[in-house]
Amino acid sequence: MALEGSQKATNFIREIIDEDLRTNKYDGRVYTRFPPEPNGYLHIGHAKSICLNFGIARDYNGLCNLRFDDTNPTKEEVEYVESIKEDVRWLGFDWNDREYYASDYFDQLYEYAIQLIKKGEAYVCDLSADEVREYRGTLTEPGKESPYRNRSDEENLELFERMKNGEFPDGSRTLRAKIDMSHPNMNMRDPVMYRILHASHHRTGDKWCIYPTYDWAHGQSDSIEGITHSICTLEFADHRLLYDWFLDELEIYHPQQIEFARLELSYTVMSKRKLLQLVEEDYVKGWDDPRMPTISGLRRRGYTPEAIRYFADRIGVAKRENMIDVALLEDSLREDLNKRSPRVMAVLRPLKVVIDNYPDDKIEELDALNNPENPNMGSRKIPFSKVIYIEQDDFREVPPPKYFRLSPGNEVRLRYAYIIKCVDVVKDKKSGEVIELHCTYDPETKSGSSQSQRKVKGTIHWVSAAHAVNAEARLYDRLFMIEDPSGDNWRDFINPNSLVVLTTCKLEPSLATAKPQDRFQFERLGYFCVDYDSTPKRFLFNRTVTLRDTWTKIEKAAKS
């Protein structure tokens, strides 16, 4: 794929791996994992992590596991594991049979916990959640030791087993690591390893009523799988000390955790909580609404996996927080779509044009290139007749400076057809709105004919009225009006015009057979794809992204 490999992507993580390879730290192995929690849909930020982890495995002849971090049955659901698998696969990555779950290791984790109890390094604590918080101390003050901290190993073993057997109610006890209540790193102040949760788990059912916490499960899962480089986001950096502590105390294989900065994208939100709120509060129509930064949303919008991977390569990986301009995402998309999309003519906001001097019943079949940049994509015929539609934007009764399109007395070229001249404007008597144009055409100027090489400034797209296919187009724009809508009042910045629906679009007839997810470039307008909900009766197109639009810039500049 042309988009990939065009950038030699190196970063601090690859440098660490190079060094580990050089010193033979892991016998030449490179083994990563992508560990989503199945409690929501994947978004573009996860795509960065997926491309990082799977990309490293690919480039170093290593492996990357897909591992669901399913240690909290109260939040996780199978629906999410299915969507996650679909998204990772769609992005173009394959974990073969290495589909793992933290819950696969619950038995092993239980055994490990017993080992720690026997070493005197874990204990059953009867403090309530509130009490644990009080005893923990604050950022600046040390905590106090739990009164249950010095139980005998026998008592701990017995109580822990009874916890597992379901003899105690939720929240009544926990298993905690015995480390240091005055440690400057809060994670080391006797962190909870197990909590009691009488909840049934999507994989283990009712087998367990105690569940391991993230800190207790993650590192040991990495170890069991033989991961070499456990790559996670910055907020886990403080946990690395604990990650190392567990592995060292257990004296088991020790992977290394490396943290990088998560992706932030301008004009959108990335937190699962806010994404969920957008869905639940009906700002969007679902997780796969094309305005959502979710993988499923981008897919429905018409993004290609290649574009997303290319984007991931281009943004790099580092430890400083960053805010990537959506323009880079859109540029990555256009780069890909420009090469692969067949071009087609479609009129979004139709304006009727009658060509007065064109014979009433004549129909010509004109040749149009499917992609002028790639002759291999062939050509097609498009019908031309006396009555056509053009874009309302392509006519101005009073043309502004540098306006190259149609206006009274002025000429434009109809793409792949003739040069026409506007001779009359018909307006609605009440509203004064322009409802129809009368033009004449110059028969000497037919496209492809060598007779006339007459040039005009503008070329516009059109669709023959009698042959047009009706369609609905959904024009999407950024979801937020400001670059950084983080903060509590983020809802105030939701773009009210993030979706504009046009129901009277006219398409050239070749589009009649388009199927959901088919992608096209509507000439001069942008890239569009057929929506999943499209039916022959109600033909639906999503605008994936507009073409670069220098005219809008010129116009804006003129106004200011």
Add this chain to the structure above:
RNA sequence: UGCCCGGUGGUGUAAUUGGCAACACACUUGACUCUGGAUCAAGGUAGUCGAGGUUCGAAUCCUCGCCGGGCAGCCA
């Protein structure tokens, strides 16, 4: 106020690990064009958070500051 992590143009990421700050996006201008697209060409924008120090030489090393972020879930 404890601990951890960061600070290079408008935005990201680089800099052969101490050798005269590069690439991409964005922006501006022009060429070309039957897509105001694509393409091509040109251009502006940082002396690398600050102050000291080491050195022939510092974005890279040292010291002291300043600024931003994270951590007090039985969430991950």
